[in-house]
Amino acid sequence: MLISNNDLLKNKNAYSIKDLIENVKHLNTKFLLHTQILDEDFCVEYILDVRMNSGDEDSYLLCENYILECQPHLNEDLFMKIRNIKYPNIYEDAL
Numbered sequence: 436m437l438i439s440n441n442d443l444l445k446n447k448n449a450y451s452i453k454d455l456i457e458n459v460k461h462l463n464t465k466f467l468l469h470t471q472i473l474d475e476d477f478c479v480e481y482i483l484d485v486r487m488n489s490g491d492e493d494s495y496l497l498c499e500n501y502i503l504e505c506q507p508h509l510n511e512d513l514f515m516k517i518r519n520i521k522y523p524n525i526y527e528d529a530l
């Protein structure tokens with residue numbers, strides 16, 4: 436199934452995580468975050484931007500706090516645990 440950004444906007448909360456993963460490379464991250472119900476794994480893998488100060492216009496938006504605010508059903512402890520497993524050294528460097 437091919438999903439477009441327009442599909443996300445028209446069909447809020449309509450797509451499975453599996454379908455979103457299959458289409459994630461051509462979907463707008465902010466549209467995903469604001470239109471679909473995502474899980475902790477998906478958010479860490481595909482939404483979280485750990486390249487803070489990368490110069491990317493949206494990098495500051497796609498931080499932990501913003502994701503948790505946009506997806507209030509997420510378990511913050513689980514989200515942070517998955518983040519720490521996937522990116523174990525990224526936050527130590529900032530200290």
